[in-house]
Amino acid sequence: MSTELSQAATTESANSSIPSSRRKTSHLKDVPETLELRESLRARCDEVASKLDHRSPMTKDEMERVARRMIEEADLPEGYLGWLMVMLSSSFWKDALAAVPPERRLFLLPHCLKHAEGCPAEYDQFGMNCKECGACSIADFRGLAEEMGYRVLVAEGSPVVMKIIVGGYVDAVVGVACLNVLEKAIDKVLLAGIPCMAVPLLSSDCRNTKVDEAWVDQMIRTPYVPAAQATRSYVHLMRAAGDLFSNESLDRLAPRLRSQIPLGDDAVTLQSVGAMDAIAATEHIAYDFLARGGKHSRPFITLAAYDAMTGGLCTGPDADQAVAELPMSVRRAAISIETFHKASLVHDDIEDDDAYRYGQLAVHRRFGLPTAINVGDYLIGLGYRLLSRSDWGDTDAEKVKNGDASARADLVDALAAAHLRLSEGQGAELLWRDTRDRRLTPLDALKVYALKTSPAFEAALLCGIRLAGDAEPYREAIRTFSRNMGVAFQILNDLGDWIGDDSNKLSAGGDVFGGRPTLLWALALSALDEDGQQELLSLVEPDEIRDHMTEADRLAAVRRLYEKAKVFDTALALVDKHQARAEQVADELDVEELRRLFYFLVDTVLERPEMPTPAVVSLGVTVPLQTPVQR
Template sequence: MSTATVPSAVLPPSVAATVRRFRQPKKTLPQTKAARDQVLGWVRAFQEERQLVPPVPLEELQQHTDEIMQRHGIDPLYRDYVGVLLGNETWREALATVPYERRLLLMPKCLRIESKCPAPFDEFGLLCKQCGLCSIQDFQNEAEKLGYAVLVAEGSAIVMSLIQTGKVEAIVGISCLPVLERTFPYVEAAAIPAVAVPLLQDDCIDTTVDIDWVWDYIHLTSEDKTRRLNLNALHDEVKTWFTRQALDELLGVPEGGTEELARDWLARDGKRWRPFLCIAAYQALREDPEAPISDAVKRAAVAVEAFHKASLIHDDIEDNDDERYGEATMHEQHGVPVALNAGDLLIGEGYRWLADSELSAVVRAELVKVAAEGQRELCRGQGAELLWTRQPGALEPRQVIEIFRSKTAPAFEVALKVGAALARRLDEVEDVLHAYSENLGVAYQIRDDLDDLGDDAAARTEVAIRPSVILSLLLEKGKGEVKTAMQALWSGQAEVLPDKRIIRQWAEESGAHEKAMMLLESYKEAAVRSLQEVEIPNLKGLLRRVLGKIFNELEIKGWCREREEENAEGKEELRAAAAAAAAHLVPIVKETAATPS
C-alpha cells in the first residue's frame, strides 16, 4: 500500500442539500440535461431573433413553437415543453425589470422527498423545516434573502388567486406541464411576467427539476448590465486572439527557435476557457462593458492561457502522454529537454505580459501576485499526485477531489482574479472568486474524468492508473469480482489494464457513475451558492451564466444510457468482456493477498 499522504478534501458546505436524486424525466421531455439545455438555447436564439411581445396568445405561441421544432428537428413529443420554454423567454426581459420584493417564487410540494420530509402544512402550503433533503430550502432561502415572497403550494387555483390580489407583479414558478397548461389562460389574461421551469416528472411525488434554470430566473434582474452580453460571441472573440497571426501582432514577432516553438504551442487548439473567464470577469466588473478591450488587457488574458499551456507541456511529460489535441505532444516531437524549456519559457512570458507597462504599477503588482499564488498551488496539487504515483494506493473520493481542487481550481481562480484586478476591483471580490473557482474547478475535473473514461477514440482505450473519481467510487461501490479487480488496479498489481468500455459498464451497474454525476451537480450548485453574498449584479449574473456555458458545451462521451439500451446485443457483449476482465484481474489480487509480507 502507498505511504504517500494525500489530504482528505472538505466537501461543499450543506452537501446534503445539493446531492440530488436522479429520476428519469417523463417521455414528453428531452431525456438528458445536455439535450434540454440545447433546446433552451434554440428557444432563446429564436426569441432574440423575433422579439415576441408578451403575453403571446396560445395559438400564436404554438405556431412559433412549431417553427422552432421544424427548424431544429425536435421530437414532436416535446411540443408542449418547447412551448413552455418559449413562453418563459418572451417574459424574460419584463421579469428582469420587476424588483425582487414584488415577485413571488411558487414551488410545488412534490419537490420534497415525501417519505422523509418533516415539514407540516398550513392553509397556505408547506412550511419548510430546512432539513436539507431537497432543493426547496435552497430556493426558499435565496429567494427570501433577495426579497421574494415564497410559497410552497400548487395548482391553478392558487395561481389565479395570487394574480387577482394585485400584490404580485411577477411570478417565478416550478410546475409540471399539466398544471402549466391549466394556468396559462390566467397568466395570459393578467399580463404579468410569469416564468415556470417545468418539472421533469408529473407524478406528483419526489419530482426533480433543472436546478440551474431555477437559479437563473430567480436572480434575473435589470441591474445586471451584462445579462444581454452574448457569451458565445465573447468566447469566439477571445479565440480569435490565439491565431498565430493575431498572437504575433499582439505580442511581437518571436525571436529564435525556442520562442517560435512556444508561440506555436500557444496557438494550438484549445477551448480557451481560462482567458474567456478572465475577460468575462473583466467585463462584469469594469465600468463600461461595451467599451473596446485594450491590447494590455488582451495580453493579460493571453498570459493566463500561456500558464495553462505550459502546465500541459509539463503534465504530458510527467504522465508520459504521447498525444494531445489529436497531435503528438511536444516532448514526443522535440524531446523532453526541449519541451521542458519551452514550458518554462511560456511561464516566463506569461509573467512578462502581466507586467505590461501600459497598466498601472498597482495593477501590475496585483496581477503578478495572483499568478504566483496560483502557480504555487497548482504545483502543490500536481506534486501530491506525482508522489502518489511513486507508490500508488487506493484513494477515497474525498482525496481524489482534494487533488482536483489543487490541480484545476487554481487556474480558474487566476483567470478570474486577473480579470478582476484588470478592472481594479479585486479587493471587493477576492474571497468570492476563490470559493467559486474551487467549486468550478472540482466540477470541471469530475466532468473531465467522466469524459476521459468515455473517449473510446483516444489513442489509449485502456484505463490509466491515476486519481479518478470514477475509479475511486467503483472501488467503494463495486461488489465481488469487480471490487477485487479494482483493488488490483489501484494497488498497481493489474498486469493488464481494463478497457474503458468495461469500466463504464461496471460504473453503470454499481451506481458509481450515478454518484459521480451527483457529485458533479453538487459542485456546480456549490459554485452557484458561493455567489449568494455577491452584491454586484453584473458579476453575479455573468458568473452564473458562465457556469452554464462551460458545462453545456462539455459533452461527456460514451455514457449515453439511451444508446446502450437501444443496443441490447452490444450490451451483452460488453457484459461478457467485463466478466472476462474481472476473471483475469481477480487472481492477481488473491495471489498478492496470499503472499507473506
C-alpha cells in the same frame, strides 16, 4: 393564458437565483400527436415568451420552470416538457434572430430527413450532394435558405455550430433537429446569447423522419427587422478571446523577438525548425503551440470578468465597439493566463506520456523530451513577461489605472499562487502514481482536484476583476466559487474518460491504467467489500504480477466493479453538490453582471457527459467557411 402564468413569465429572469432541482429531462421528449395541438401550443409559447425579460438569455432551468407551469395550467402530459422548452426558446429568440441579416444566419439541417432507401445523394467533403429527386424536403429547404443568403450546414450537434459562431462566420442559427440534439444545444448555444430558432423533428429514430414543413419554411423566411432591444450575449467576448492568439494580435501584444514565420499554417516539425536559427526555434515552437487549439476559456473568463466589473458593455448592444476598446493591459493579462495553461499542458503531456494534443502529436513526441521541457519553461517565462512589461497599457490614463506597479504585483502574485498550487496538485498525483499502494480515499482525491483545477478559474477571475479595480471584496467569493467549479469540472472530466473524449483521450479507462488518482477509483474502493477491493487493485498490477488479461478485459472488469459500487451515480451527485455551492456564491454577489457571468460559467463549464450514439453523422457545408465574413 392565465394571469398567474403571465406574472410568472414576467418575473422569471428575476428568479434566477432560485436553486434548481436538477431534474433529469432526457426522457421527457414526446412530440404532441396532432398538428392542431402543436399549433396551439406554439401560439401559447409565443404568448408566454412575449412577457419574458429579453435583456439576458434564459437558462435551461428557467425555461423548464416556465414550461412546467404551462403543462400544469393546461393539464398536459409531462412528456411534452422537452418539446415545449424548444418552442419557448425559439419564441424567446424570434425577435433577436430577425434582427440578424440572413447572410449572417446559419441554417442547420439533419441528414436523417432524407429517405434512407434509394436516396441517390452522395457525400463528399462538402456534405450531401442532393439530387433534387423530390423524394424529401432537404433540397427545397436548402434551396430557399441559400436563395435568401443563409449559410447552410448538414450536420448535427452544437460543438461545430459553436466553432462557426465563435469564429465570426455567423451570428444566429435556425435549424431542424430531433429533441435529443436540441436539448444539448440549449445549454451550449443559447446560454451564450446566440439567437437560435428550431423546429423539432416529429420523431428521433434517425431514419426517414418527418417535420412540420410549413413551420420550417416560415422559420427560414423570418424577415430582417432591426431589434428594438438586444439580448446580452457573450459571443463577442468569446471571439475576442480567440482573436488574441491570431498572428496579428500576438505580434502586437506579445511580439516575437527572433522569428516572424507565420504561426499555425502547417504543423511545425523537427525538420522545419531545424532549418531555423537554433535560438529562434524555441520561440517559434512555443508560439506555435500557444496559437493552436483549445477553447480559450481562461482568457475569456479574464476578459468577461473585467467587462462585468466595468458595466458589461461587451455583452450589450454596442458590443463590437466595446470589445475593440478593451485595454491592452487586459488583453495581455488574458494571454498570460493562456501561456501558463499551455505550459502546464506541455509538462502534463510529458508526465503522463500522452501522445496527442489538439489532434497532433504532443510536443515531446514531436521534438523530444528535453525540448518539450524547455518549451514549457519558455511559455512560463513568456507569461510573466507579459505582466511585467512597462509599456503594457495603451495610454497614460490606462497605465495609471491598470498598469501601475500595485496592480501588476497583484496579478503576478495571483498567477504565482495558482502556479504553485497546480504544481502541488500535480506533484501529489505523480507521487501517488509512482507508489505501489493504489489505495486512495475520496477526500484525498478531492484535495488533488481542488489543487489541480481550481487555481486556473481563480486566477482568471481574479486578474480580470483586479484590472477593473479593487478585487479584495470579492476574493473569498472567487476562491469558494473556483474551488467548487474546479472540483465539479474534474469529476466530469473523469466521467468523460469512461464515455470517450473527442479532444485528447482516445480510450475509456485511460486514467485507471495510466495510474492517475481519480475520484471514481477512490469511490469504488470505499464502496466495495474486501474481495471487490482486492479484485480492483489487482487489475492495475504490473503485467508480471497479475494474471494475463487483455486491456479490453481489464477495462470491462473495472467498469463492472465501478457499476457495482455505483460510482458514476455517486460522482454525478457530488457534481450536483459542488455546483449548488458555486451557485450559492453567485446568488450572493452584489454586481449583477458578475453574478450573470458566474451563472454562465456554471451552466457552460459543468456540462454533464452524454453517452455516444452509434449513429454516424455526415457533415457538409454548401458555402465555404474558410474565412470569417468581415463586419
